[in-house]
Amino acid sequence: MNDTELIAAYFEGNLSAGEKTAFEERCVADAGLAEDVAAYLMARSALKQEVKEQKKREFDKMYQELSASKPVRKLPFKTISLYAAAACIALIAGWLVFFRQPGPEDLAREYIAGNLKTLSLSMGGDADTPNLQQGISAYNEGRYDEAIVQFRTLEKDSLLRPEALRNLGLSYLAKSEYPQAIAAFDTLSRMKLFSNPGLFYKALAHLKRGAQGDQEQAVKYLREVVQQDLFGKKQAEAWLKEL
Amino acid sequence: MSLHSEAELIEGLKAGGRQRRFFERELYRSFFYLIVHGSRKYGITEEDAASTYSDTVIVVIDHILQNRFEGRSALKSYVYQIFSNKCVDLLRKDTTNKQQVNHGLAIDEMILQLPDKAKNAVQQLIARDQWQQVMRCIQELGAKCREVLLYFEDGYSDREIAEMTGYHSAEVVKTSRLRCLDKLRKMMNLSKW
Numbered sequence: 001m002n003d004t005e006l007i008a009a010y011f012e013g014n015l016s017a018g019e020k021t022a023f024e025e026r027c028v029a030d031a032g033l034a035e036d037v038a039a040y041l042m043a044r045s046a047l048k049q050e051v052k053e054q055k056k057r058e059f060d061k062m063y064q065e066l067s068a069s070k071p072v073r074k075l076p077f078k079t080i081s082l083y084a085a086a087a088c089i090a091l092i093a094g095w096l097v098f099f100r101q102p103g104p105e106d107l108a109r110e111y112i113a114g115n116l117k118t119l120s121l122s123m124g125g126d127a128d129t130p131n132l133q134q135g136i137s138a139y140n141e142g143r144y145d146e147a148i149v150q151f152r153t154l155e156k157d158s159l160l161r162p163e164a165l166r167n168l169g170l171s172y173l174a175k176s177e178y179p180q181a182i183a184a185f186d187t188l189s190r191m192k193l194f195s196n197p198g199l200f201y202k203a204l205a206h207l208k209r210g211a212q213g214d215q216e217q218a219v220k221y222l223r224e225v226v227q228q229d230l231f232g233k234k235q236a237e238a239w240l241k242e243l
Numbered sequence: 244m245s246l247h248s249e250a251e252l253i254e255g256l257k258a259g260g261r262q263r264r265f266f267e268r269e270l271y272r273s274f275f276y277l278i279v280h281g282s283r284k285y286g287i288t289e290e291d292a293a294s295t296y297s298d299t300v301i302v303v304i305d306h307i308l309q310n311r312f313e314g315r316s317a318l319k320s321y322v323y324q325i326f327s328n329k330c331v332d333l334l335r336k337d338t339t340n341k342q343q344v345n346h347g348l349a350i351d352e353m354i355l356q357l358p359d360k361a362k363n364a365v366q367q368l369i370a371r372d373q374w375q376q377v378m379r380c381i382q383e384l385g386a387k388c389r390e391v392l393l394y395f396e397d398g399y400s401d402r403e404i405a406e407m408t409g410y411h412s413a414e415v416v417k418t419s420r421l422r423c424l425d426k427l428r429k430m431m432n433l434s435k436w
Contacts, residue, residue: 004421004424004425005421008421008424010356011353011356024357024358024360024361025361027357027360027361027364027365028360028361028364031364034361034364034365034368035368037357037365037368038365038366038368038369038370039428039431040424040428041353041354041365041369042369042370042373042374042377042431043377043424043427043428043431044353044396045353046374046377046378046380046381047381047392047393047396048396049378050378050381050393050396051393051396051397052301054393055267055297055301055304056294056297056298056301058268059271059296059297059300059301060293060294060297062268062271062272063275063278063293063296063297066272066275067289067293129265159255159262159265162246162247163246166246192248193246193247193248193251196246197246
C-alpha cells in the first residue's frame with residue numbers, strides 16, 4: 001500500500017487498530033507523511049465545498065425554472081392588493097351587467113385553461129427521466145396521443161408513477177376521453193402521497209364532462225377534498241359555493 | 244410541489260444512487276413555497292430567500308443521510324425551522340463570515356480523527372491561504388476525475404459511483420479516484436501523498 005492509499009484508507013476507516021496506531025505514530029515522526037496528510041485534508045475539504053456549491057447551482061437553476069413556470073410575486077404586496085381589489089370590482093360589475101351564472105362545465109374549462117394548459121417540466125431531471133420529459137413536452141405542444149404513450153410507459157415505475165398517472169389523466173382529459181381520465185385519477189387518488197391531486201382532478205373530469213349525475217359526483221369529491229385538506233382545497237371551496 | 248409523501252422523500256434520499264439524485268430535486272420542489280413566505284416574513288428579496296432555501300435543502304439532505312433527522316417532527320416543520328434560522332442569520336448579516344469559517348470546518352471535522360500529537364503535526368502544515376488555489380485546481384481537473392471525486396465527497400459509495408458513471412466495478416472506481424486525488428495533489432503543487 002503506497003502513502004496515497006494509506007492516507008485514504010485511514011480517513012475512510014479501512015485500517016485495522018494496529019495499522020491505525022502505526023499510521024498515527026508515523027504522522028508525528030515523518031514530516032513528509034504529515035505534509036501529505038495536510039494536503040489530503042485540504043483537497044477533501046475543497047471537494048466538499050465544491051459539492052455544496054454544485055448543488056447550490058443546481059437548485060438556483062431549479063428556482064429560475066420553477067419561478068418562470070409559476071411566477072412568484074414581484075410587486076409589493078400593497079400594489080397587488082390594489083390590483084386584486086380593482087379586479088374584483090370589475091368582476092362584480094361584469095357579473096351585474098351580464099347576470100350570468102357560469103355552469104359546471106364553464107368552471108372546469110376556465111380552470112383547465114388557467115392551470116393545466118401546460119405542465120411544468122421536471123426540473124433538472126432530463127437525463128434521468130427522458131420519457132417523462134418527452135411526455136410533458138408532447139402534452140404542452142398539444143400532441144396528446146404521443147403524451148399518453150410516454151406516460152403509459154412510466155406507469156410501472158414506482159418512482160414516477162404518481163406524476164405519470166396525473167399527466168396521463170390530464171392528457172385523456174384534454175382529449176375529452178373521460179372514462180380513461182377518471183380511471184387514471186382514481187388510481188392516483190388511492191396512492192399515499194404528500195399532496196394527492198387525484199380526487200380533485202377526478203372532480204374536475206366529472207365537471208367538464210357534464211353528463212347526468214356528473215355534477216353530484218363532482219360535489220361529492222370536492223367535499224372530500226375540503227374535508228381531507230387535499231390538493232385543490234381552495235378551488236374546491238370556491239366551486240362548492242357555486243355548484 | 245412534489246407528489247411524494249415525506250416518508251417517500253426520506254426513503255428515496257436514503258436509497259442512494261440515481262434515486263437519491265431524483266429525490267434531492269423532489270425535496271427542493273416540496274417546500275419551494277417557503278421562498279415567497281420567507282421573503283414576505285423576513286422582508287428579504289426573493290433571490291436572497293431562494294439562496295437561503297437552497298442552503299436549507301442542502302443541510303436537510305445531509306441531516307437525513309447522516310440520520311441526524313430523527314423524525315421527531317414532521318419533515319415540513321424541520322425544513323421550516325432550519326430555513327427560518329438561516330433567514331434570521333441573513334438578517335443579522337452573519338452569513339458571509341460564517342461561510343468563510345465553514346471552509347475550515349470540513350478540514351477540522353476530518354482532522355479530529357487523528358490523536359492530538361499527530362493532529363498538531365498535521366495542523367500546522369495545512370495551508371489555509373491556498374484555499375482559492377485548491378478550488379481552482381478542482382475546476383481544472385478532467386471532467387471524469389472531477390465527477391468521481393465529487394460523487395465520493397457527496398457520500399456515494401464506490402459501488403454507487405460505478406453504477407452511475409459506467410465504471411465496471413467498485414474496485415475500478417476506487418483505483419480511479421485515488422489516481423485522481425494524486426493528480427489533484429500534483430496540480431496543487433504540494434508534496435506527494
